[in-house]
Amino acid sequence: MKCHVPGPNVRVFGRTVHALARFGDELYLESLSDCILLRTLNAAESAYAMVKFNKNFFSYFNYNYYSTEDNEGLKCKISMKSALHTFKSPTHMDKQVENLEIKLEPESCKLIFQLKCKHGIVKTHFVSILECKSMQAVYTKDVVPNRITTSQKILSEALGNFTSSDDQVTFEATEQSLTLRNYIDNTDAFKITRTKITIKAVEFDSYIIGSETIVTFTLKEFRALLAYAEALNLPVQVHFETTGRPVVFIIHNGSTFEAHFVLATSKPENATQVTTTQNTTHTERKRKDDSKVVAEASKKPHLDTDMSVNLDEDSHLFNFIEIPGEINNCNGSHIDVNNVQDIPMDCDNIPASPTSRTKVKSVFKRCFESTFDPRSIQGTVLAENSDSD
Incomplete structure (x- = not known):
């Protein structure tokens, strides 16, 4: 030769x-x-x-x-x-x-x-x-029901929206449009960007869809053939049937040369992707609920409102406390506070601690006031600091 x-x-x-x-x-x-x-x-x-x-x-x-x-x-x-x-x-x-x-x-x-x-x-x-x-x-290209002829620029611009980590692309062909989306088979959808692009039928030079179908094939070889068509400035013909049958891309200039690129297709597994989406929604909802429970559990009752507001109001924690004159023992009988020391102590039945009924001011109330300044306290020093020795 x-x-x-x-x-x-x-x-x-x-x-x-x-x-x-x-x-x-x-x-x-x-x-x-x-x-x-x-x-x-x-x-x-x-x-x-x-x-x-x-x-x-x-x-x-x-x-x-x-x-x-x-x-x-x-x-x-x-x-x-x-x-x-x-x-x-x-x-x-x-x-x-x-x-x-x-x-x-x-x-x-x-x-x-x-x-x-x-x-x-x-x-x-x-x-x-x-x-x-x-x-x-072994493949067929002339008797397939779906045939599309388009400029490589349209498909290249569509693939420009996909990330470099995408391995496969899915074609969803209907009579009105062609949808391109990245194929996701990973259940952890939080780290994956979903891309979906729809191109109307009028955008193509020729668009014949005899059988609506979904096919998935590798993205690496698809980019390579589009780059080849771009270098030669020639349109791309797409011939495909259904899932499991190869997709044939044809680039030719009439009578001089003709290139065929045949890519195997895989099952799109729509049910798996739908399940993944549902699981993602359920997981997001569960995470929100868990974070809400954690937030509610981390809250304390006395921190629900501002501390200064509690101090200005009539709070039983810092204001006067009443001491009851008599209390109940474990058996329900009344006990006189003045005679508490004369009652024999029973280790099994220990009475509750008495509460003061006299009105006593809280000693540390001023320390919790929002306008308190320790430097404002004046007076004589009752106990001087001890020597360093």
């Missing part, structure tokens, strides 16, 4: 390699009679990406340049790090590179990338070929 990529298309090829690097760690290259396929798969096998470069993408294309016995195309697998090393800065490659040549020989252990730059500079990269096996994802 031998092909030449013209300078303006080298940037697209480099952007493609960088986009696929955000999906998987290995890059599969396969040459067919009319195109070249680049594929990759993530480690969890939940995201698959395939980019097809048609024959007219190249200035020269010969899939069977080095003739083989069966006249079939060649395929190989290389490390994604090696591919990234070849296309370090795709942004400026179209200004520096005049031509990119890709060569693959049968029974060869190297894939050759040769960059012919300006001023006669030629950079040749010999990338080691890894053990390769056939890889092909």
Whole structure:
């Protein structure tokens, strides 16, 4: 296989390699009679990406340049790090590179990338070929009931409201709108920010929902394909069916190349999220009730109102106290206060302590007054301070 990529298309090829690097760690290259396929798969096998470069993408294309016995195309697998090393800065490659040549020989252990730059500079990269096996994802995109075509800017702006800690995003598609929200499977909802964005159907270029459904998929790969579409300034097509079936994102420019990004979906578990919301509400209510009980328990009766107000009013705690003339013993008989000492003491029946009936002023009343100043007390010192010795 031998092909030449013209300078303006080298940037697209480099952007493609960088986009696929955000999906998987290995890059599969396969040459067919009319195109070249680049594929990759993530480690969890939940995201698959395939980019097809048609024959007219190249200035020269010969899939069977080095003739083989069966006249079939060649395929190989290389490390994604090696591919990234070849296309370090795709942004400026179209200004520096005049031509990119890709060569693959049968029974060869190297894939050759040769960059012919300006001023006669030629950079040749010999990338080691890894053990390769056939890889092909099984999915459908033409017969699905739900198809959306939109500018990548709308979806990128919607994802800008999600946090970097969000791992998955949920699409809730109805006939009127498309709702995006972050998927939460953690019962501790106090530390998680819930995000929900609704986009009306009129905002999209094409919006066909034949079956209302909810699908959940990874957010990392979704951001990567949107960044790829933004770099190429191309719209995004979304094809999906229902929960458990993959979501297919398609980016193409007509006849030159076409990219498919297939993301596996998981069950949204609405019941779990509803239960989590209810538990959150119940927990918040319980916390409020507990804090209310603690606050009420921490209050003391004599602190319910201001202390100075209690002192100004007729308080029995600081004013005069009446001492009763007689009290009742444990058996209910009357006891004369004057003859209390003549009554034999019974350890089992100890009478209550008598209370004073005479009106006695509280000694420390002035200390509790709000306007009391100790420096205002004047008088002779009855007991001087003792010597330090």
